[in-house]
Amino acid sequence: MSAADKPKGATRGAVPDIDDLATRILNGERRALARAITLVESGRADHREATTRLLDLLARENRQSLRIGLSGTPGVGKSTFIESFGMMLIAAGLRVAVLAVDPSSTRSGGSILGDKTRMEHLSREKNAFIRPSPSQTHLGGVGRRSREAVALCEAAGFDVVLIETVGVGQSETVVSEMSDLFLLLLAPAGGDELQGVKRGIMEMADIILVNKADGDLKPAATRTCADYAGALRLLRKRPQDPDGYPKALMVSAATRDGLEAAWDDMQMLADWRRENGHWQRRRGEQARYWFGEDVRQALLARLETPWAQGRMADLSEEVAEGRVTPAAAAKDLLAGLGVG
Template sequence: MNADIARHPESHPDSAGDPTGLAAPLLAGDRRALARAITLIESTRADHRAQADALLARLLPHTGQSVRVGITGVPGVGKSTFIETFGLHVIGKGHKVAVLAIDPSSQRTGGSILGDKTRMEQLSRAPAAFIRPSPAGSTLGGVARRTREAMLLCEAAGFDVIIVETVGVGQSETAVADMVDLFLLLLLPAGGDELQGLKKGIVELADLVVVNKADGDLVSQARHAVAEYRHALALLRPAVTDWTVPVLSCSALTTQGVDGVWDTITRFRDIQAASGGLDRRRADQARAWMWNEIRESLLSAFTGDPAVRAQLGAAESAVTAGTQTPAMAARALLARFRREG
């Protein structure tokens, strides 16, 4: 059936109302259709946005069944190696894995997502894996939007484990935590001082902490680090009620402990699903996503308005020179926007 659908997508009921013709082959697991669909949702053209919305509407009933995992890590922690080893382990358990990267800083720095993809050489060649970087965007919200929608497309294509990794720094961790079921923080086998040096907000987002590179001469150091991290985390309130954030160690290089990471993720998700926490978390995320879309769309409409653009430079100059307060300038620009609208 899948091969027939791929050849004749118009014959599939899910093709109805799909101007792109991508829904049926994507649902059949066609990776080329998935790649084309993600390219479509990344486009900023108005006609492409309309087509993307129609496609997502067709696919939405086929989404939501995956395990969504967010992964972040300090520089040098071996995140790419960990994701590759972890992804291959999960594939070995019979799952299909999609890796999506969110990097709002890549437009400025060139980023490292494409480099990460080439470093995940084994995983990128696995038939049951799909790796896709998010392109640079002018705003974090824009990149996060594309990553969320790409996640839905991957779910519809049959990928039941979605890994969303942060490559940028700052608010990207919060953006990823707001779209996944579990947020994993990778750390080095250093000690509590390193944890104290991290932004408290990032640590508080973690549902699971993993000390990587627990191999060779670092085994003993990793063991001590796990104890110190557990002590430090005990002083913080966990992101999820009735869940003590576990601190595990592993070696992505030797695969030691990687199975324990996956077992902990599945245990966390099972507990959350049974208590209703998973549904509540996803409902809260969907609501927050809607409001973020409203803010992004309003800001885009505001800055794109000709009347606003005509006065924006003067308003910024007045605020910079101190002849007008920011609040006054903002209200004047908004009043002009409303009149023109």
């Protein structure tokens, strides 16, 4: 993988020829894919326009990848897992894309997710495509842009799209809305730490993977896996699961033990969902969700212009000092936006 995967500033210039770009993406050209993702991440209105047309052209082919969401807090070994799991898929003849969704990347000034130096072998494979999380220039848009990047990877013919996130804010929910399967990666821990996992994430997970099940940590991993298997049994049965799912498994990203078995389980679950209508139904629900999000974000984007930001800051001061009520200040701003 070359530096050309993310051509810096490439979209500062003219809008690319969309028909040509679509053809090249459908041909699986990585540079075209990278270019298109940069276009998706742009805040410019003409880029947005072009993106919409591009996605429409690509959607006609209706190509589907297996989209796997992967969450885990720092330290559980996400990068090592993606490296090992990705290499295993590539050895099986599959093409693998890795995207990162990191709503915190503005604050940290750059994402640690999707860092290619942490996926040394995978990042050199011609059948792998790794893209870090975009930096957030616009509020609330990270989800939409990531979702559209996933759609581009699907059009480019990747068999598996891994979407990596950390448990920050609503990031797991956002990732689950663009995934077919959702994996939660955990490290071995004492049983009393089980409560540290948010209930909402437990309910989202299709497969819990207890990583680092090797060497000294093997006994702890075995206990942790049993604890989570027990916790999963307490959750309400979901219609989209066959018997035995969601499940907890042990893996070792370092020794690669358990990765094949985990992949078998993922495929089994995906097949069952396809055969029982859950796959297509969920994809439909997700499309509805993103339609609603697109509309809401577009309306709220009017607050992101320099004029709106400046006026909001001024009015906020007046409101905080009690010189004007929130309602009157809102009316003032909205009139300035031509919405009043």
